[in-house]
Amino acid sequence: xxxxxxxxxxxxxxxxxxxxxxxxxxxxxxxxxVATTFEDPTGDARERCGLLVPTxxxxxxQDAGAACEDAIGDLPLEGGDVAxxxxxxxxxxxxxxxxxxxxxxxxxxxxxxxxxxxxxxEGPYDCGVEGS
Amino acid sequence: MxxxxxxxxxxxxxxxxxxxxxxxxxxxxxxxxxxxxxxxQVAQGLATVSLGEFVTSSTFGVDVMENWQSEYLQFxxxxxxxxxxxxxxxxxxxxxxxxxxxxxxxxxxxxYADRNSPAWAKVGGWRTALYSRSxxxxxxxxxxxxxxxxxxxGWAAYxxxxxxxxxxxxxxxxxxxxxxxxxxxxxxWQSEFLAVGSMAVFSVYLRHRGSPESKAVGESHAxxxxxx
Numbered sequence: 431x432x433x434x435x436x437x438x439x440x441x442x443x444x445x446x447x448x449x450x451x452x453x454x455x456x457x458x459x460x461x462x463x464v465a466t467t468f469e470d471p472t473g474d475a476r477e478r479c480g481l482l483v484p485t486x487x488x489x490x491x492q493d494a495g496a497a498c499e500d501a502i503g504d505l506p507l508e509g510g511d512v513a514x515x516x517x518x519x520x521x522x523x524x525x526x527x528x529x530x531x532x533x534x535x536x537x538x539x540x541x542x543x544x545x546x547x548x549x550x551x552e553g554p555y556d557c558g559v560e561g562s
Numbered sequence: 563m564x565x566x567x568x569x570x571x572x573x574x575x576x577x578x579x580x581x582x583x584x585x586x587x588x589x590x591x592x593x594x595x596x597x598x599x600x601x602x603q604v605a606q607g608l609a610t611v612s613l614g615e616f617v618t619s620s621t622f623g624v625d626v627m628e629n630w631q632s633e634y635l636q637f638x639x640x641x642x643x644x645x646x647x648x649x650x651x652x653x654x655x656x657x658x659x660x661x662x663x664x665x666x667x668x669x670x671x672x673x674y675a676d677r678n679s680p681a682w683a684k685v686g687g688w689r690t691a692l693y694s695r696s697x698x699x700x701x702x703x704x705x706x707x708x709x710x711x712x713x714x715x716g717w718a719a720y721x722x723x724x725x726x727x728x729x730x731x732x733x734x735x736x737x738x739x740x741x742x743x744x745x746x747x748x749x750x751w752q753s754e755f756l757a758v759g760s761m762a763v764f765s766v767y768l769r770h771r772g773s774p775e776s777k778a779v780g781e782s783h784a785x786x787x788x789x790x
Contacts, residue, residue: 516731519620519722532728537609544728554728
């Protein structure tokens with residue numbers, strides 16, 4: 431392979447990487463805001479519940495045996511400062527000091543798909559709030 | 563031999579038809595892929611995406627790039643290996659005894675170049691050396707470029723699925739060690755090698771009248787490197 435064509439390959443691959451990561455970074459502020467609002471224990475219960483995807487909302491209410499607005503205050507959603515945000519396509523993960531939240535992009539914006547998530551040695555996170 | 567031009571369309575009909583087929587099928591892939599993707603999104607209660615969003619997504623990108631890289635790998639290897647390797651009786655092979663890079667006279671380079679030879683075939687030195695490998699070099703470069711693009715788009719698509727499955731995303735280097743990357747690479751490579759190998763062997767015994775990919779119908783099975 432010639433030096434020039436090799437450089438062009440690297441530049442083009444770098445441009446693609448920039449496109450992939452650049453598109454993700456523009457979504458990060460909204461993702462972070464949704465996660466921190468949902469995890470804020472002093473926030474408005476109705477607003478927090480409105481940030482859940484329908485399946486997670488339904489599961490939460492089924493598990494609690496009560497409306498989300500009445501039950502969300504009892505959940506140990508500790509939130510805290512944002513440690514890391516990952517956005518890949520229509521899915522995202524926000525690591526907070528006290529929790530890990532997974533989000534998905536819907537027609538109305540980013541919504542919480544799973545929260546109260548703890549990592550397991552193998553396999554997916556174990557989440558206390560999650561759609562079935 | 564340089565034939566007299568019979569008009570741009572007829573002179574370039576092979577390239578134009580394949581170029582057209584490429585564009586039509588790429589659009590077809592985008593439309594079918596969009597419909598499939600949005601059907602999955604609806605089934606999961608998620609937002610559908612527009613055509614513009616889909617064709618710039620990692621999902622579409624990896625599907626396109628993983629196919630392109632294998633095509634360029636196929637041609638890169640075919641060009642390089644047929645310098646040295648032969649298949650007796652195949653139209654895809656040089657005749658027995660011609661293995662190797664061949665002499666300057668046979669290749670019409672340097673002082674053996676004729677009036678119509680490309681300029682860089684005549685000048686000698688690094689330019690003739692580079693031009694002598696330009697086709698294989700371009701194919702090899704395009705393979706590396708599209709393989710790298712495939713790895714980046716595949717990495718993004720993989721991490722999206724990881725998050726949807728409530729798992730941590732991985733680094734690009736980590737993705738290169740994942741089965742997903744190698745499964746995508748190998749499944750495309752094996753099909754290319756099958757196609758090339760099949761063509762090399764089938765052309766020994768089978769004919770297609772009028773095609774330069776075939777020997778003349780009445781040519782012997784033992785004749786190597788001729789076309790009809």
